[in-house]
Amino acid sequence: MSEPKQFPVKLEQPGHRETGGGNIFSKVFDELTAFCRSRSMFILHYCTGCGAIELPPAMTSRFDMERLGVSPMVSPRQADILLITGYVSVKTLKRVMLTYEQMASPKYVIGICSCTVNGGMYWQSYATAKKLNDYMPVDLYIAGCMPRPEAVITGLRELMEKIRKGDAVGWQDYYRRYDHYLGNQQRLFGDTWQTPTNVVAEARHYGLFGNETTGEHTELLKQHQEPLEALDMSLGLTDKAGVES
Amino acid sequence: MIEAHLPVERLSVILGEIKEVKVTKRGERRTRVDVGADALPALLELLKGRAGFVHLSAISCVDWPDDDQFELVYHLWSYELNLLVSAHTRIAREPGVYVSVYDIYHPAGFFERDIHEMFGVFFEGAPDMEKFILTEWDGPPPMRKEFDSEAWVDEHFDWQDYRPDWLVDLEEQGGGVAIPPDEQRFSRRSEDEG
Secondary structure, eight states: OOOGGGOOOOTTOGGGGGGSTTOHHHHHHHHHHHHHHHTSEEEESOOOSSGGGGHHHHHSTTTOGGGGTEEEESOGGGOSEEEEOSOOBHHHHHHHHHHHHHSOSSOEEEEESHHHHHOGGGTTOTTBOSOGGGTSOOSEEEOSSSOOHHHHHHHHHHHHHHHHHTOOOHHHHHHHTHHHHHHHHHHHHOTTOOOSSOHHHHHHHTTOOOTTTSSHHHHHHHHHOOOOOOOOOOOOOBOTTSOBO | OOOOSSHHHHHHHHHHHSSSOEEEEEETTEEEEEOOTTTHHHHHHHHHHHHOOOEEEEEEEEEETTTTEEEEEEEEEETTTTEEEEEEEEEETTTOEEEOOTTTOTTHHHHHHHHHHHHOOEEETOSOOSOSSOTTOOSSOTTSTTOOHHHHHHHHOOOOOOOOHHHHHHHHTTOSOSSOHHHHHTHHHHHHHO
16 A cells, blocks of 8 residues: 555645646646535625625525535635625725635635725725725626626636636735735725734745735734734623622 | 694794794695704704604704805604604804704714714714714715815725726727726816816
């Protein structure tokens, strides 16, 4: 029986794919993984704006998204797709960024509706973000105001195809060009903007640390970054002696 | 004084008690009342106490930069008369301070807080003048007429690139967009200037 190290399959590091030791199985494994991955996707149950109204029919019996292997998921930690379903206000965008960074890689972002593409009918509004791919890598846009469930499902099939071919690599771009994305976030949210996720360390972990991962904006982040502290977990109840438990 | 029996008569009696009030009947169930800033709280008190206008549906604020004034509109609904009274009053734009009617109508607290963050009008005696919806906004009050939303957007956001490859291909074949978005976007402004 052959030893396991003869199969150097590094699933999360497609950059190493070419140096697979000349083992033909590594590519087969990658393709198999990509195929399986594209057939089992969980959409984070988080909706912004008005396009969310098209998702219930897309999910339920009428259009039945689940026949494609796509179903909703409540937790960002277990979700694959972040579906931005409409205008993103600046306040919401902060939450979206936090959510996006919490999701485990590989992760995919779909921007639905005109508003995520260019601000849509809110192009003049001070309160809504105009171009979603300034702040996070977007794998696919589905234009429309708003797109019908058919369009949503076509978009999802498109994404499945991209994943199968290995083209949906926006999440890697976030690590490789983190400085660019962070710069746009800082421009909108102010210099003190920070998230609990250490993206630079994650980039190193995934082997995606590049020339543009760090730069002037990550330097600015370092100046303002405050270490995370554990949350106070007391219930605020007092026992008979008046001591807080 | 004699209380009129019918609520409608009561309303006209009450409106007669306030000095310098201009009543305009706008429709079957709509009455507009223009009143001085000093008399407005007294008017609200009377309308609520004696004519059954128990529901303050909203307070709106209108910016009149040419007159250097803010107009405050109190929308009052009576379930007895099925009548909407909008009480209009005008205050000076600077310093933009008015009294709160929270002690008469408690929902006013929310409306006043909203107007404070959107227009910068300060309501004396209001329970809370903190940020309400725009909690993470540190710019000027955005609903004031002098706030140029478009300029703010230009400064803080990038526009999407509207010349993707497929559009260039189309244009080479003689097609494409009739009016480029950049010209569309600022068309209204150039009309104003011209």
